[in-house]
Amino acid sequence: MFMxxxxxxxxxxxxxxxxxxxxxxHPIVLSxxxxxxxxxxxxxxxxxxxxxxxxxxxxxxxxxGSGKSTFLRSLNRMNDRIATVKGRIMYRGVDINQPxxxxxxxxxxxxxxxxxxxxxxxxxxxxxxxALRLRGITAKNKLDEIVETSLRQAALWDQVKDELDxxxxxxxxxxxxxxxxxxxxxxxxxxxxxxEPASALDPVSTSQLEDTLLKLKQHYTIIxxxxxxxxxxxxxxYTAFFNQGRVLEYDTTSQIFTNPQVQxxxxxxxxxxx
Amino acid sequence: MNSKVxxxxxxxxxxxxxxxxxxxLLALVGYILVSGLPKVSWHFLTTPAKAFLKGGGIGxxxxxxxxxxxxxxxxxxxxxxxxxxxxxxxxxxNWVTNLVRTAIEILSSLPSVVxxxxxxxxxxxxxxxxxxxxxxxxxxxxxxxxxxxxxxEDSLHTIDDKQREGGLALGLSRxxxxxxxxxxxxxxxxxxxxxxxxxxxxxxxxALIYTAGQSAPALNFMDWNPFNIxxxxxxxxxxxxxxxxxxxxxSEGIMPDAKAISSGSSAVLxxxxxxxxxxxxxxxxxxxxxxTSA
Numbered sequence: 001m002f003m004x005x006x007x008x009x010x011x012x013x014x015x016x017x018x019x020x021x022x023x024x025x026h027p028i029v030l031s032x033x034x035x036x037x038x039x040x041x042x043x044x045x046x047x048x049x050x051x052x053x054x055x056x057x058x059x060x061x062x063x064x065g066s067g068k069s070t071f072l073r074s075l076n077r078m079n080d081r082i083a084t085v086k087g088r089i090m091y092r093g094v095d096i097n098q099p100x101x102x103x104x105x106x107x108x109x110x111x112x113x114x115x116x117x118x119x120x121x122x123x124x125x126x127x128x129x130x131a132l133r134l135r136g137i138t139a140k141n142k143l144d145e146i147v148e149t150s151l152r153q154a155a156l157w158d159q160v161k162d163e164l165d166x167x168x169x170x171x172x173x174x175x176x177x178x179x180x181x182x183x184x185x186x187x188x189x190x191x192x193x194x195x196e197p198a199s200a201l202d203p204v205s206t207s208q209l210e211d212t213l214l215k216l217k218q219h220y221t222i223i224x225x226x227x228x229x230x231x232x233x234x235x236x237x238y239t240a241f242f243n244q245g246r247v248l249e250y251d252t253t254s255q256i257f258t259n260p261q262v263q264x265x266x267x268x269x270x271x272x273x274x
Numbered sequence: 275m276n277s278k279v280x281x282x283x284x285x286x287x288x289x290x291x292x293x294x295x296x297x298x299l300l301a302l303v304g305y306i307l308v309s310g311l312p313k314v315s316w317h318f319l320t321t322p323a324k325a326f327l328k329g330g331g332i333g334x335x336x337x338x339x340x341x342x343x344x345x346x347x348x349x350x351x352x353x354x355x356x357x358x359x360x361x362x363x364x365x366x367x368n369w370v371t372n373l374v375r376t377a378i379e380i381l382s383s384l385p386s387v388v389x390x391x392x393x394x395x396x397x398x399x400x401x402x403x404x405x406x407x408x409x410x411x412x413x414x415x416x417x418x419x420x421x422x423x424x425x426x427e428d429s430l431h432t433i434d435d436k437q438r439e440g441g442l443a444l445g446l447s448r449x450x451x452x453x454x455x456x457x458x459x460x461x462x463x464x465x466x467x468x469x470x471x472x473x474x475x476x477x478x479x480x481a482l483i484y485t486a487g488q489s490a491p492a493l494n495f496m497d498w499n500p501f502n503i504x505x506x507x508x509x510x511x512x513x514x515x516x517x518x519x520x521x522x523x524x525s526e527g528i529m530p531d532a533k534a535i536s537s538g539s540s541a542v543l544x545x546x547x548x549x550x551x552x553x554x555x556x557x558x559x560x561x562x563x564x565x566t567s568a
Contacts (some may be wrong), residue, residue, distance in 0.1 A: 068562045078439060108445030118436035121459040130454060180440070187444055 017261035018250045021238045022053030029054045029221045030075065030110070030191055031267045034147035037070050037079065044083065044205070047246040052191070053096075056214060057222040059232035059253065061233065062242030063268070066124070068225050070192050071242070076110040077103050087229075091191075111189035114152060115196040117176035119183075124160050127168045127179055129185045135187070138207035146186050155212045174205025184244035185220070194224040198231065203225050229269060232256050241265045279455035303544060311542025313534045319542070322492060323519070328531045332539050334490040337506055338513040339546075342407055342486060344474050345509065346414035351468065354419055358426035363438075363452050382420035387480040389417045402429035406541035409488025418471055418483045425467030429460045437452040469554035473547045487512030488522050516543050 012121040018200050022028050030052040045067040060068040073079045075089060077096070080103065096106050107222050111196035128147045137143060147164070151157035156178040160171075168179055177197055184192060192212075198206040206228075213222060213235055226232050232239050232253060239256040241249040241264075249256060249265040260266040321331030355460045357378075365371040393413030403409045416441030433456050457464075489556065490513065500507035503558055523529075523536045 002374075006359065060373060076443070078443065104445045104447050105445060106445075109443075112439075112443035114436060114439060114443070116436055118440040120455050131446060134446065134450055134454065183444065254286070 013263045013266075014110055014261055016047075016246075017265075018050075019252070019255075020060070021056070021250075021252075022260035026053040026056050028052065029092060029127065030223075031090045032071075032075070033088040033090060035071070035074065035085070035089065036244055037067070037074055038084040038086070039082070043245065045074070045245045048242070050240055050247060052223055053220050055217055055219075056238060057217055057224060057236040058238040058240065059164050059223045060223065060240050060242060061227075061229060061232050061268070062187055062250070065244075066242035068240075068242040068246040069097050069162075069195055070245075072223060072225050073112075075191075075193055076112055078112060087261055105148060107183055108187045108195065110191045111184035111187065112193040112195065113177070113180050113184050113197050114202050117171075117173055117177050117180050119171065119176045121169055123165045124168045124179060127166040128183050131183070150182040150186040151179075153185055153212075153216060154178040155208060155215070156182055172205075174201050174208060175209070177201060177205070178211060181209075181212065185216070187221065190228055191221045191223065194222065196225050199227060206231070221259075229257070241268060243268070279283070280457035290488055290518075303548075306537070306540050306544050310537035310539070310544075318538055318543060323490060323535075323538055324529055328527055328529060330529060330531075330535060332516060332519060332542065334493055334534070335364060335514055335519040335539070338407070338486070338491070339515040339517070341506065341514055342414065342482070342513060343371060343408050343472055345407060345411040346418060346475055347468070349390040349411055350422055350425055352524030353415070354426055354463075357423045359452060361423070362427045362430040363405040363448065363456070364433070376431045378423055381509045382424065384415055384417075385480075386478060387456050390481040390484050393481065398485060404510065405485065405487030406488075406510045407486055407513045408509045410513065410515075411509070412484050413481045414475050414478060415491055417478060418475050421470050421474070422467065424465055425471060429463035429467055430456060432463055433459050438469075439473070457563060462558045465561060466554045466558035468520055468552045469550050469557070473550035473554075476550065477517050477543055479515070479521045480516050483521065486518070488518055490514040516546075 002007055035045065035048050036043060037048075038065060047072050048067060048080055050058075050071075057189065060072060062068045070083070074083070074085045074097075077085070077089075079085055085097055086096065088095045091106070094101075095112075100161060100184065120130075125147055129143045132143060132146060139148070140189065145224065148157060148161075148216050151160065156175060159175060160166075160179075168176065171179060178199075180193075181197075188213045198209050200207060210231065213224070216222065224236065226233075237252045239253040239263070240247050241256065241260075243264050249262045251261070255261075256265065266272075318331045319336060320333040321329075322334050323332060324330030357374075360376065361371065365374075390413055393409060393416065397403045397409040397412050398405060403412075437455055437459060438451055441455040442448070446454065491506065491511060494502075494504040495506055497505045498507055499505050500509065502508060503511060518545065520536055520539045523532050525541070527536070529535065
């Protein structure tokens with residue numbers, strides 16, 4: 001009950017604690033430098049600089065309004081029309097937060113899955129295939145192959161293989177969300193951003209989704225915003241704790257949950273927050 | 275008085291108001307149908323009108339109404355679609371957009387007789403199109419454009435923003451997202467709006483009196499060359515529509531059965547508009563079903 005406040009004496013814990021992730025097998029793919037996000041005049045994110053290691057899952061946790069979703073949505077510039085994003089977002093050596101970057105091409109490399117499943121009002125097959133057709137992949141057998149691999153990777157193939165021409169809007173929430181993941185990975189991204197992908201799902205679907213993410217890790221770099229701390233603990237290698245528009249702590253997930261360095265992190269992960 | 279009684283009284287009053295509205299509608303439609311339907315026959319629907327004698331029909335007027343409707347829709351739909359897409363999907367919220375929106379609002383509240391007189395001065399006189407189907411179609415476009423734009427904008431509004439984000443997150447451009455994701459999903463609702471506005475256009479008279487004209491020259495329904503003057507397809511011929519015909523018979527009709535023809539025409543007009551409304555509902559529902567569950 002009183003654990004963290006008992007142990008820590010005021011002034012002995014650092015205000016921020018940020019480690020460098022990654023190693024030789026997991027080099028840094030994406031990082032932000034001096035990133036600031038404004039909604040109008042209001043600064044929603046400052047001191048939010050992070051690096052992300054390849055083929056690892058990084059969880060972004062924090063209370064509502066702490067800036068974690070804002071941060072995530074800035075990474076592939078989904079906030080372009082809503083917010084002002086200043087600073088550098090380095091993706092494989094290129095600053096993608098510049099006006100002359102082809103955002104559409106960039107988003108094919110840095111895909112995104114949203115909080116609520118948003119399948120298109122098309123058949124299951126077309127949900128995946130239509131973006132590929134727009135990119136010039138029109139051969140039927142090639143499309144069939146990509147649709148199948150994507151659905152298999154998203155662990156949905158066995159449930160829908162006989163009804164690919166059915167409307168995607170008839171799928172259950174969990175299935176729809178996995179379809180959205182299949183759709184995102186079909187365009188062969190490098191990084192996958194997920195914004196609370198399980199928050200609208202029941203526990204069974206959530207656990208299936210987590211299994212899927214753990215398998216996807218070998219192909220993609222995954223960054224996931226979650227409200228569910230158990231989820232962060234179960235699936236991620238690294239965890240960043242956001243508080244009031246700043247990253248207060250960034251470390252390996254086991255460190256964050258067993259031995260947090262910053263008082264506020266400790267309060268948050270132990271449920272003593274607020 | 276306790277809140278339960280209050281609630282009951284409120285519900286009673288609201289039921290009463292709703293019932294009154296339905297009653298007025300039923301009385302109106304019922305009267306028009308009862309007095310007009312006996313006149314309606316295949317002969318009445320297909321023969322040309324007569325100026326002085328008994329037994330004329332509304333064949334040409336009926337054809338004119340549909341032809342004008344189709345032409346007006348062909349002109350106004352692409353413009354309205356483009357305007358709505360621009361306003362809803364692209365335009366930033368600034369003074370230009372506000373100006374356009376205000377202009378549309380004002381245009382949509384313009385009395386149709388003003389639109390008609392403007393059409394007369396501009397298309398008929400200035401552009402020398404004369405009293406013609408084309409002048410009428412342009413006037414109807416002015417009449418229809420703001421309403422249709424608003425209705426398409428509303429349709430786009432019903433599509434969840436998550437769908438737009440979904441498209442953009444796949445690396446689609448805004449244009450690709452709009453044309454491949456948003457428009458297909460909005461088709462049922464857009465179609466409903468188009469058909470409903472078609473009903474309004476079909477019944478419009480004031481905007482056409484001085485543009486499409488009040489005469490219906492004889493047509494040769496065997497001649498489909500739009501450049502011949504007696505061809506039904508010729509867009510430069512004057513064309514009295516059904517709604518205008520009703521107005522005209524009632525103000526200056528001198529045929530002996532003027533009253534019966536007017537009643538019959540009104541019944542046909544009302545039935546046509548009812549059919550438009552029913553078709554809009556039916557098609558909208560069916561398309562929506564097809565899109566949401568195969």
